[in-house]
Amino acid sequence: MENLVEIKKLSKNYFNKKALDNLDLTIEEGKVLGILGPNGSGKTTLIKILTGLLRQSKGEVLIDGHKVGVYTKSIVSYLPDRNFLYNWMTIEDAFKFYSDFYSDFDLKRGEELLDFMKLGKDMKITSLSKGMTEKLNLTLVLSRKAKLYILDEPIAGVDPVARDQILDAIIKNYDSNSSMIITTHLVRDMENLFDDVAFLKDGEVILKGNAEELREEKGKSIDEIYKEIFSE
Amino acid sequence: MGKYMKYEIKGTYKVILGILAIVLIATTVLYNYTAKNESSLIIALASLLIFGTFLSAFLYIVGSFRKELYEDRGYLTFTLPLTGNQILGAKLIVAFMWFLILGAITVSYNIFMMAKTSGETINFKELLSLINSSEIISFAIMILISGISTLILIYFSMALSRVTLRNRKIGGMWFIIFLILSAFIAWIQMKIVTISPYYINLKDWSIVNSNISALFQIEIDNASLMFSTEDYFYINIAGFITNIITGIILFLGTGHIIEKKIDL
Amino acid sequence: MEFNDNLPIYLQIINYLKRRITSGEISGGDKLPSVRELSSKLKVNPNTVQRAYQELEREDLVFTKRGMGTFVTEDDDVIMKLKKDTAKEVISNFIAEIKGLDFDDDEIIEIILNEIKKED
Numbered sequence: 001m002e003n004l005v006e007i008k009k010l011s012k013n014y015f016n017k018k019a020l021d022n023l024d025l026t027i028e029e030g031k032v033l034g035i036l037g038p039n040g041s042g043k044t045t046l047i048k049i050l051t052g053l054l055r056q057s058k059g060e061v062l063i064d065g066h067k068v069g070v071y072t073k074s075i076v077s078y079l080p081d082r083n084f085l086y087n088w089m090t091i092e093d094a095f096k097f098y099s100d101f102y103s104d105f106d107l108k109r110g111e112e113l114l115d116f117m118k119l120g121k122d123m124k125i126t127s128l129s130k131g132m133t134e135k136l137n138l139t140l141v142l143s144r145k146a147k148l149y150i151l152d153e154p155i156a157g158v159d160p161v162a163r164d165q166i167l168d169a170i171i172k173n174y175d176s177n178s179s180m181i182i183t184t185h186l187v188r189d190m191e192n193l194f195d196d197v198a199f200l201k202d203g204e205v206i207l208k209g210n211a212e213e214l215r216e217e218k219g220k221s222i223d224e225i226y227k228e229i230f231s232e
Numbered sequence: 233m234g235k236y237m238k239y240e241i242k243g244t245y246k247v248i249l250g251i252l253a254i255v256l257i258a259t260t261v262l263y264n265y266t267a268k269n270e271s272s273l274i275i276a277l278a279s280l281l282i283f284g285t286f287l288s289a290f291l292y293i294v295g296s297f298r299k300e301l302y303e304d305r306g307y308l309t310f311t312l313p314l315t316g317n318q319i320l321g322a323k324l325i326v327a328f329m330w331f332l333i334l335g336a337i338t339v340s341y342n343i344f345m346m347a348k349t350s351g352e353t354i355n356f357k358e359l360l361s362l363i364n365s366s367e368i369i370s371f372a373i374m375i376l377i378s379g380i381s382t383l384i385l386i387y388f389s390m391a392l393s394r395v396t397l398r399n400r401k402i403g404g405m406w407f408i409i410f411l412i413l414s415a416f417i418a419w420i421q422m423k424i425v426t427i428s429p430y431y432i433n434l435k436d437w438s439i440v441n442s443n444i445s446a447l448f449q450i451e452i453d454n455a456s457l458m459f460s461t462e463d464y465f466y467i468n469i470a471g472f473i474t475n476i477i478t479g480i481i482l483f484l485g486t487g488h489i490i491e492k493k494i495d496l
Numbered sequence: 497m498e499f500n501d502n503l504p505i506y507l508q509i510i511n512y513l514k515r516r517i518t519s520g521e522i523s524g525g526d527k528l529p530s531v532r533e534l535s536s537k538l539k540v541n542p543n544t545v546q547r548a549y550q551e552l553e554r555e556d557l558v559f560t561k562r563g564m565g566t567f568v569t570e571d572d573d574v575i576m577k578l579k580k581d582t583a584k585e586v587i588s589n590f591i592a593e594i595k596g597l598d599f600d601d602d603e604i605i606e607i608i609l610n611e612i613k614k615e616d
Contacts, residue, residue: 032541051311053496069491074313084307088243100235101312164539171536176543192505192540212504212544219502 004029004148004179005050010059012045012203019045021203023059027148027196032180034211036187036222037200038230043183044081046200047152050181051078064147074102077146081153083133085125091136092121098140110143113169131162138166142173149180155189163189191222199229236314236322241329247292248330255285255338263345274346282338289334290379293327294386298406301394306496316491320387320483328380335372371434371465374458381479385417386410388482391489417478421457421471428470435464505540509548517557517568518579528558528566 005027012020020042027033035043048054049061052068063072085094091114099105114121117135128136138154154170155163170193174180184190191197191211198208207214207229211222218225258281266274300306309319389410397405431440457471499508516522528534531549535542549566552558556574560566569575594604 031543048496053307053310053494055493055495070313070315073311076311078307078311080304080307082304082307084304086239086243086305086308088246093242097239100238101314167539168536171539171542172532174542176546192499192538192544195541195543212506212547215502215504221499221502 002029003027004064005181006060006062007046008060010046010049010061011057012042012049012054013057019203020049020056023203023205025198025205025208027179027181029179030176031195032174032182032193034187034190034194034197034222035181035183035200036185036197036226037183038185041200042203043200044152045203047078047150047181047183050150051076075104075147077102077104077141077144077149079137079141079149079151079154081156083125084137087126089125090121091119091123091125094125094136094140095121098143102144102146104145106143106145109173110139113139113143113173116169117165131158134158135162135165135169138169142169145175145178147178149174149178151180151182153183153185155184155186167193187226188221188223194222197222199226201229233314233318233322236312236319237326240322240326244293244296244326244330248289248334251285251288251292252334252337255281256341259338259341259345263349278342282335282342285334285338286331289330290383293330293383294390297323297387298390301390301494301496306494310490310494310496315487316489317484317487319490320487323387324380324383324483327383328376331376331379374467377475377479381475381482384479384482384486385413388486388489389413391486391494395489395493395495420478421474424474425457425468425471428468430469431466432469433464433466439469440466505544506548506551509534509538509540509545510551513548513552514557514578514582517575518582522568524568524572524575525570526568527564528568530565 003026005025007023007025010020010023010025011018023042023046025033035046037043045054049056050063050068052073061068064075066072086097089097095107095110098110099107114136117132117139119132119136119139123132125133125136134154134157138151141149141151151170155166158166167189170180170182182190182193194211196209197211197214198205200206207225214225215221220228259278262274262277262281266277300309312319386406390406393406393409429441432438433440457475458465458467499505513522513528522528528549529537531542531545535545538545549558549560553560553566556569556571557578558566558568591604594607599607
């Protein structure tokens with residue numbers, strides 16, 4: 001299968017601190033990759049480089065054969081770990097914004113998802129709770145028919161009901177023609193979504209592989225492997 | 233880019249209209265409650281109001297660019313499939329448009345109020361010929377161009393301070409960069425004006441050399457970009473061109489930084 | 497369905513479906529839920545369900561009709577074989593445990609017969 005994302009010898013330094021160190025990673029077309037690691041392991045730094053919000057210090061990143069730029073931004077659908085919509089917007093405005101800028105935005109899918117998340121179009125962005133914001137952001141991101149979805153901590157800090165809705169939405173709208181990268185430290189809740197996993201520690205990939213093979217080989221769940229790696 | 237302009241307008245119009253509403257109310261109060269015989273006081277206060285309008289709009293626009301660089305909204309703006317130049321261009325055009333609208337409305341409202349309180353009818357023909365005169369138009373264009381190039385310089389300074397200082401949120405750093413760059417650009421401009429002292433007369437488009445011309449009734453000590461005599465308005469050609477080129481370079485530089493260098 | 501930690505998810509899905517076939521909950525010729533439906537119900541990656549279906553197809557327990565979905569085999573022999581295989585597995589587990597209680601073969605058979613009578 002083709003690799004949609006190729007990351008070669010990627011490093012990122014902040015002054016003297018190494019955030020990413022000589023990282024190699026590939027993502028196949030049609031696969032869901034879980035990037036697992038505690039806060040500060042370099043997950044968000046990696047994601048920001050893929051989305052063009054950060055520049056690498058060394059190494060190369062290719063998405064669909066292109067360097068990060070206007071083209072890759074048009075095929076990557078990105079869910080940041082924060083409320084990134086403009087404060088003046090209503091949900092309706094946010095929908096229009098997405099369909100104006102992303103030609104792959106599917107309005108019908110968006111409206112179905114919005115319904116599923118029990119959100120109304122006339123709501124103001126600033127009036128939403130943390131869980132609602134997360135659900136809205138995910139609705140927008142999943143309503144694009146993108147080649148690559150990048151979800152940064154999609155269920156962190158939301159209540160269990162919203163968490164289930166979010167997981168459901170991800171599974172229902174995941175399309176096997178596209179790839180997905182999900183970062184999380186809540187491994188137990190999400191591990192069944194992953195085809196492949198990569199464990200990130202201090203900016204390095206210390207273990208990666210097919211999730212099922214790792215389960216079989218180690219006789220453990222991904223969550224248990226995670227705890228084993230990061231408990232020391 | 234047109235689409236981005238649309239959202240830039242949607243995001244800023246409420247504050248701009250708010251500023252406009254406040255200044256129109258203040259102008260109305262000013263003309264109605266200040267003693268009629270104190271016309272010089274009225275003119276001074278009215279000018280102050282117009283200046284205040286521009287300053288608050290300017291600060292608001294500058295502040296909203298800063299938010300893109302330092303707050304979460306940048307995650308949306310800078311992951312859009314747009315080039316840095318498109319984002320920056322849209323922001324500048326919208327800012328330009330607001331200044332134009334604010335200027336046109338406040339000035340014409342002042343003229344209207346002046347006529348109304350003094351009891352005279354407005355002589356539109358006279359007014360129109362005044363506006364139509366080439367020096368007024370040229371002067372307005374010059375003001376707008378220097379306003380826009382100041383804005384570009386501020387954007388450039390902010391983007392540069394964001395890139396060099398990364399995540400450290402030192403509030404005034406961009407302002408220091410801005411002052412240094414302003415001084416540097418002014419110095420270059422002065423050099424160029426000295427080297428090429430040719431001025432264009434905006435009334436009859438004649439070109440004069442300030443070093444040899446006896447036309448000038450006032451003494452020009454320092455090499456200035458523009459000056460006016462009682463009848464004429466002069467702009468230094470080389471200086472003006474430098475101004476525009478500097479603006480373009482800073483524009484492209486800022487576009488490059490926000491597309492290729494920004495670290496959020 | 498609760499997942500067990502130390503087995504690959506696709507194997508657990510296979511076992512889950514096999515149990516439902518052997519118990520008669522799903523009969524021969526029945527349509528299985530679509531990959532998307534099942535993945536959404538079990539909250540697992542669709543690729544994992546897809547893999548489970550592929551394995552079942554390799555074992556001839558299910559077959560795919562293009563554009564129609566995945567169906568349980570109509571061949572009773574295959575289902576019977578699955579039942580027998582499952583039975584063998586259950587019995588061998590049982591025997592291993594009961595042998596640990598130190599009964600001889602006749603005693604074991606007697607206990608089983610008594611228990612089956614009680615059930616009836």
